[in-house]
Amino acid sequence: MEATKNTNFQFEKSNGKYEGKVRDVYFFEDKLAIVASDRISAFDVVLKRAIPYKGQVLNQIASKFLQMTADIVPNWVEATPHPNVTVGKKCEAYAVEMVIRGYLAGHAWREYKAGKRMLCGVALPEGLKENDKLPEPIITPTTKAMEGHDEDISREEILAQGIVSEGEYVKLEAYTRALFAAGQAYAADRGLILVDTKYEFGKYDGDIYLIDEIHTPDSSRYFYAEGYQERQDKDEPQKQLSKEFVRKWLIENGFQGQDGQVEPEMSDEFVASVSERYIELFENITGEKFERTSYENREAQMEEAIQKYFG
Structure with missing residues (x-):
């Protein structure tokens, strides 16, 4: 099952990269580009299997709500040049x-x-x-x-x-x-x-x-x-x-991220069901049809989108 688990882009103007639980962050002076991967974490542990379309779902929902709430509090976003990518201000968290x-x-x-x-x-x-x-x-x-x-x-x-x-x-x-x-x-x-x-x-x-x-x-x-x-x-x-x-499934299978516990294996069927749950939420919460972005050349397209933004 295709999914974007990691990225390793190279940008001449980038001055560093940070890999979070589910995002890859590329730094550019006072700006940053965040790539929403398909990694999934639970109990602060990144699970072995990635979930198709999860990154796109998260990035697009977040983009919608950040736009909607900008009148309440300013936010870091400047652009979303790809369904999985957001660029904006590098804030001190x-x-x-x-x-x-x-x-x-x-x-x-x-x-x-x-x-x-x-x-x-x-x-x-x-x-x-x-x-x-x-x-x-x-x-x-x-x-x-x-x-x-x-x-x-x-x-x-x-x-x-x-x-x-x-x-x-x-x-x-x-x-x-x-x-x-x-x-x-x-x-x-x-x-x-x-x-x-x-x-x-x-x-x-x-x-x-x-x-x-x-x-x-x-x-x-x-x-x-x-x-x-x-x-x-x-x-x-x-x-x-x-x-x-997902957390409940892990708990039922004896895993809560604690020392000595072994992460259970996710079957293809379970991974597919998790993906469909994410898409279901997208469509329910946004009221929009989810458009699956092809995985063919996806990483190259993400890299190109970031490169074009920063010049």
């Missing part, structure tokens, strides 16, 4: 990710189920069950690890450690809540619930910018709105669009 949750799902639910009633310094009420709506959205930041696992951290710890100044952190919280409200409103119009998501921010010329991707299935969790309450009342799993089903 804050060392925290702003996670915001409207429902008790995923990591928050696993912590709650384990008996914890405090998440990142935020108190959670008793009597909740998986996927219940929270009384109000909560911000549960994590550290941004270059390698290994991101770790939960509280607002108080962030300020005490001087990771972000209080004045800037207040702005990050305000941006996070405004972006989440906009994302939830848009999702509701599409018959979806934006359950939780994360945002990353950086600075450029002294100003705060939204960076990375937003409201994609890698950074967000969506439920179908229709039947949500009925499923909750019957204690049934929610019908969702996110990569949580």
Whole structure:
């Protein structure tokens, strides 16, 4: 099954490359080009198999939402010269990710189920069950690890450690809540619930910018709105669009990224089903038909697009 797992482009004007969990980043003075590969990560581990069209899905969803939210907070993007490529400002990233949750799902639910009633310094009420709506959205930041696992951290710890100044952190919280409200409103119009998501921010010329991707299935969790309450009342799993089903498959197969655990092998059939899930989310969240970009000469086309942009 064709997929873009790695790129190794050479640009005369580039002054470095960074390979993230799922993106290859090429640096150009005060700009950068980000290639969305088809790699997939879970539990902060890059899995062995790549997922066809995943990179294109993420890049195009992110592009759409970054354009839509530019009136809320400026973002790093300047152009998307290829369906898998975005170029823009090289911002100095804050060392925290702003996670915001409207429902008790995923990591928050696993912590709650384990008996914890405090998440990142935020108190959670008793009597909740998986996927219940929270009384109000909560911000549960994590550290941004270059390698290994991101770790939960509280607002108080962030300020005490001087990771972000209080004045800037207040702005990050305000941006996070405004972006989440906009994302939830848009999702509701599409018959979806934006359950939780994360945002990353950086600075450029002294100003705060939204960076990375937003409201994609890698950074967000969506439920179908229709039947949500009925499923909750019957204690049934929610019908969702996110990569949580990949995490659950890994958990069922004894893998959570911990030392000594062996990553299970993904069959071609499972990889294809993951690809279709990503495409399904694209079409549901954007309301647009997904146009599969051919894999023939794809890497060469990406390289050419970046080269042409930077001259």
